[in-house]
Amino acid sequence: MKSILSFLKPYRLSVVSIVILTFLSSMLQLYLPTLTADIVDVGIVQGDIAYIWKVGGWMVACSLLAILLTIWKSYLSSKTALGFGRDMRRQLFVHVEQFSLEEFQKIGTSSFITRSTNDVKQVQDVTIMILQMMTRAPLMLVGGIILAVSRDAVLSLIFLAALPLLGGFIYLVSRKAIPLFGQLQKKTDRLNLIMRESLSGIRVIRAFNRVDDEKERFQEANTSYKDTGLRVNRLMAYLFPFMLIIMNFTNIGIVWLGANRIDAGEMEVGNLIAFIQYAMMILMALIMLSMSFIMVPRAQASAKRMNEVLNMEPKIQDNEGTVTDLRAPAQSIRFEDVSFYYSNAEKSAVQDITFEAKTGETTAIIGSTGSGKTTLLQLMTRFYEATEGRITLDGVDIRDLPQEKLRSQMGYVSQKAVLFSGTIADNVRFGRQDASDEDVWQALRTAQAEEFVLQKDGGIDAEIDQGGSNLSGGQKQRLSIARALVRKPSFYLFDDSFSALDYKTDAKLRASLEAEKAHAALIIVAQRISTVKHSDKIIVLDEGKIAGIGTHEQLLKDNLVYQEIVASQEGQEVERG
Incomplete structure (x- = not known):
């Protein structure tokens, strides 16, 4: 919770003010039963009407002041909790924006959305409850016990049986509830994921008549969420009735023992009335604590998930002493024996890649699906970090450049x-x-x-x-x-960006891009031979390795992989030697 609680630092003054206001309003409320006892034992027993009016006036004044203090405290609590939630959401968003694609893949977009909305809301709600109820409940509990003991120490022994029993039950329920709340948040992630996929892919789902399948998939996730929610709520449902039972039996015990002590002349009626009121305050404080404990476990699970994101360090960061005097526009980008493995992959995505793309040239990258074409562009922009080798921009390792400066040189068009x-x-x-x-x-x-x-x-x-x-x-x-x-930019990176264009538009676009070569390098990933055949340099990838580099004519003459690609698109058969 350390990272989460640090967001309360800007609100220290408000929190201190809330604690002070809570203390004052609690003291006023704790003082009211004493005044009630005085009215009964002095005013009513002795028939002193003036005393009754005097003490009654004090009771009204204390009550009104306690109400005003409580309203002020509630306002500050809400303002603090909402500001706290705003700051958490902002920090989560800012922190996530620094992540590489690897961190996004590790946690998942739907989970990031849930953590920055639903989880923040859970923590925000429990913060309001802590500021409004959990600051007040301990004061009422401790103050009530002290004043109840001061009224009658013997009668207070009833609490020795009631309080440990109640506290133990709250602890057991909370211990079982915390893991279930964690599961509930994960199942919220799952619901969010299915909903996003279904809405964004609605055309595909309808085209393949999979609407009923998607309904069933959502129903399974929804039912799983419901079942876990029912388990949690059934568990928490035992808490309130159990507390009422303890509360009522405590009242019965107090009245029975108090009546005997009054009959024996060991206690006054006013003291018994005050004692009952203090007992109610003590038990109500415990009810407030139990209501808080209902929300705290879920907020704990949410806080843990948020901390997981906040404590996750981006794998790709700017190095200390980064180079900032790189000329603009840059003239070349070079791969030097670059290899890259995706996280938990057994095989490299690309291996031993060496080539250079220069201003004034069009460099095309072609290959079969999964050969690593897109990976090369993502390595250039440092969406991923090369596992081996290095990539240089005008001779400077891109890891020594600020990410912002590197990407300002790139014009990236995604697949x-x-x-x-x-x-x-x-x-x-x-x-x-x-x-x-x-x-x-x-x-x-x-x-x-x-x-x-x-x-x-x-x-x-x-x-x-x-x-x-x-x-x-x-x-x-x-x-x-x-x-x-x-x-x-200095480098245009087109990641199969012409695939949805007809051949005529494709040709016009490539012709118009020729003018951009005067001040930039064009790097084109494509599947069509017609898109790459006029390039100054074509890099042929096969299973993550370079199978050949050259012009269209050179590769068509002596590169078997390129010949097969051409044949597959032009309907020609390549003779195998």
Whole structure:
């Protein structure tokens, strides 16, 4: 809980104020039974009406003051807890933004969402309860016991039986509940995952008539969540009735023993009334504690999951003494005997990769599915860290560059086009925020997107739905390319970014990209031979290794792997020697 509790530091003054207000309001409430005893033993027994009015006035004043203090405390508690929750959510988001793709894969996107929303809410709710109830309950418990003993020490012996029994039962219930609350949060993750997959993949699900299967999959996860929730709630349901039983039997014991002591002349009626009120305060304090304990186990599970994220160090970090004087634009990026293993993989994704991409050149990477093409681009951008070898930018190891500076040299277009809700201009300017309208239109023209943008109402101010759902696959790819173009980087990284384009648009786009080579290097991952055949250099990958480097003509002449790729696309058969 250390990391979580550290978020309360900015609210130390508020917490101290809450404790002081709680103490004052509790003392006032504890004082009321004493005044009640005085009214009975002095005012009523002696028939002193003036005394009754005097003490009654004090009781009203104490009650009103206690109400005002409680309202003030509740306001501060809510403000502190909500600020505490806001700070946790912000820190979780900021921390997660620093993670490499490996950390995302380790925990999972759905779990990150649950931890930054549902888990934060659980901790926030229990913080309010701690500030409002758990600060008050111990004071009422201890104060009530002290004042009850001061009224009648013999009668107070009843608490020696009731309190340990009650405390022990609360401990046993909490001990069994904590693991179940942890399971409940994991099953919340599972529900979130299935919901996200079902909504984002609704077209595929309907196309393959798997709606009923998805309903069944969700039902299984939902039922599992329900069953665990029922187990927890059944367990917690025993707590309140058990406390009421203890509370009522304690009252019976107090009245029975108190009546005997009054009959024996060892106790006054007012003292018994005050003692009963103190007993109720003590037992109500225990009920408040038990209600808190109902929420604390779940908040503990949530806090543990949040700490797991906050204590997770990003695998890829800027090194101390990073190089900051790299020239811009950079002129070349070079792989030197680079190998990379994904986490827990037995086989390397790429192995012994050596090549160089320079400004003014188009470097294409081609190979079968799973040969490591996308991995090379992700290593260039340091989404992953090379396991062996090194990658240099103008001779400087990219691990010695700040990540921000490295990626400012890159214009990356991912394999899956990713767009954000907002306007077309907003999405293109995601590459460069200070881009003018003319810069945006120029990027759209180069990306062959100008025509369909002009057809939309509002042009570049036309709205894009979440994920670009109101655009075709080719339109989304072209906007993603325009986003990279407006950045004017040193290296354009196209990760199979032309796959949704028809051959005519593909050819026009490649022709328009030739002008970008004057100040940048083009690195293209593609499946189509037509996309890469005019490249200055083609790198052929086979099972994570370089099977050949050369121009289209050179590889077609003497590289068997490339010949097979060409044959598979052109319908020719390659003779095997």
